[in-house]
Amino acid sequence: MGRMLEDHWYIACPSRKLKRQPLALEIFGRKLALFRDEGGRPAALEDCCPHRNASLSGGRVVHGRLACPYHGWEFGGEGRLLRVPYAPEQPPACRVKHYPCVEQDGYVWVCPGDGELTAAPMVFPHLNLPGWTSFRMETLFHATVEACLENFLDCPHATHVHRYWFRTPTARPVKAVVRTLEDGAVTEYFQEPREKSLVWSLLSPGKTVSMKHTDRYLAPATSRVDYSFDDGRAYSITSSCTPVDDRHTRVFTVISFRRGWLGPLVRLFFHPLSRIIINQDVRMLNQAQENIEARGGPDFLALEQDVLFRPIMEWRRALRGEGEPPQADREWQVELKL
Template sequence: MGTFIRNAWYVAAWSKEVGRQYLTRRILGEPVLMYRKEDGSPVALLDRCPHKLAPLSLGELKGDIVECGYHGLQFDCSGTCVRVPGQPQIPPAAQVKSFPLVERYNAVWIWMGEEALANPDDIVEVERYRMPGWDLIDGQYLHFKSNYLNITDNLVDPAHTTYVHKNTIGNAAGENVTVKVEQGEQHVLAYRWIENAEPIPLAKKMGDFKGLTDRWQYYYLLMPSISYVDFGTVDAGVERNEENKNRGLRSFSYNFLTPETENTTHYFWLHVRNYQTGKPDIDADVTKLMTLTFEEDMAILAAVQQAQEETGVREYVRLGIDNAPARIRKMVDKRIAAEQLAAESNVPITRAELQVAG
C-alpha cells in the first residue's frame, strides 16, 4: 500500500523559485520538473522522458516546449509529445504526466492525485494574511531528514516545547499542563493554556509584559500535513476573548509539509504576527527566531528517524500526549486505504469519499 495521500494540495515551491529555468523537486517520491511559460503561468511535469526515462530537466526549454536532452523528443505543457526527431509518427505512449498547479499565498501548490478532484477551493485559508495590523514573513524553506508523519506528530505536541524550545517558545511553566484534543472531519486540534507564568523568551523579547502572563497554544493539523499554530501571550487574568487576544502578542504560524521520500520532507513555512509590525529589522529577528525553533525540531526528529530506521520500531510505549498524533495517523491511514482501494478496483475515488475517508 502506498504511504502518501495523493489527492491533496501540497506546496511544491515558493512562487519566487519557479521561473524560466527548470526547478526540480522530488514530491511524494516522484521527480517533478517545474518552470514558467512565456506568459508567466507555472507548469509541472514528471521529470522523466517516456523513451529511456532520462530526466527531462537535463534537456532544454524552447519557448514553452520541453526538449529531452537524450534524443530530442519534445513535449508541450500538457505533457503531450509534439515531436520525435527522425520520424513523423508519434507513438501514443509518448506522454509525460502533468500535474495541476495553483498559485496562492506566494506559493505554488501541486495536486499529485486524480486531476478531476483538484479543486483550488480546498487550499487552506491563511488567517490574517495581508490584513492591516499584521505583518507577514513568507518564502521560508527547510529540509527535514524525517518522515512527514514524525513531523506532524511534533506539530500537534505542545508538550515538547518545554524541553526542545527552552530558548524560544517554551519554558518550565508548561511541564504539567494537560493538553486537550479535539477532532473534526479533516483536522485534529491539540491545545492548552498556561496560566500565571513567566513570559517565554519570545514574549520577553518582543512584548512589553510587566508581570506574569497567560499564554495559549492551539496546534491545528489539517489533512494530510498542513499545520497552523495560533500562539499568543496576554497579561495574566485577562478575559479570554478574540479582542483581548488580538491586543496581546499573537501569531499564526503555518507549516506546509510536502513529503519528498519516505524519510525526508520539504518544510515550507510562513508566519503572520501582530507585534512589532512595520519594522524590517524585527522581521529579520522573528525569522531568525522561528528558524532556530524549527532547527531544534529538525535535530531531534532526524535522530528519531535514524533510531526508527535502525530498530524498525516507531515507539515502544505510548503516552497521554500521543492522543493527537495517534488520531492524525489513523486519519491518514484511512485516506491512504481509500485511495488504494479505488486504485485496485479501477474506480476513481470521489470527493465525497475523500471527505468520509478523512
C-alpha cells in the same frame, strides 16, 4: 474515503524558485520536472522523456515548451509532445504524464496522485493583511510527515528541545481541550505558563494580558499554531509538509504576526530566532529517524498528554485507506505539566 494521501495539494516549491529553467523535485518518491509554459503558468511532468528516458528537468524551456536535453523533444504543459526538432513531419501522438499544478500564496502546488481535485489548496492565514507581517521558511527534515506534524503540534517537547529559547519547564498544571474536526483536530490550552524563555520575553505582552493558544492539525499534512492576546497582538505559525519520500519531508512554513508598524522591526530578530528554533527540531527528528531506521521501523509509546498524536495518526491511516477518520465534534480534556 475515496481519496488517498497522494490525491491532495502539496507545495512543490516557492514561486520565486521556478524561473526560466526547469526544476527537478521529488514528491512521494515520484520524480517531477517543473517549468513555466508559454503563458507563464507552472506545469509539472514526470521527469522522464519517453524517447530514451532522459531526465526532462536537465533540459531547457523553449517558448514555453520543455525540451529534453538528449534529443530536444519538446513537451507542452499538459505533457503532449509538440515538436521533434530533427523530424520534419508531425510528431507522433505521445504524452508524458502530467500532474495538476497551480500557483497560490507565493507557492507552486502539485497534486501527485491520480484522483480528481475539486478544491483549491489551503490558504495560509493572515498573508498580506493590513497590520500583519509575515515571513517564510523552507526546511528539509530527515523524518516522516507524521513525525513533523506531531512535533510542530507538541507542547511538551518545547520545554526540553527549545529550553530557554521558546519554553522552560515550570511544572505547572495546564488544561488542554481537544476537539476533532471535519478536516482534522484542534487543541486549546488554558493557564499556560509563559516566562523564563527568550521568545516569551520578546513577544509576549506580559502575564497581565490574557492569551489564547490553539494548535490545529489540518488533514492531510498541515499544522497551525495560533497565539492571540487581548491587547491585539497575535502570532500564527502554519507549516505545510510535502513528503519527498517515506523518510524525508520538506516543510514550508509561514509565520505571521500582528504588531502594526512595529512588524518589520520585530521581523529582524523574529526570523533568525525562528530559524534557530526549527533547526533544533531538525536535529532532534533526524536523530529519532536514524534510530527508527536502525530498529527496522517505528515503535512508539503514546500518552494522552501527546494530545494530537492520535488524531494525526488516525487521519493519516484513513487517508491511506486503512480505516475511517476520527468522528468530528468529539471532545475531551487532558491535564499536563509545562
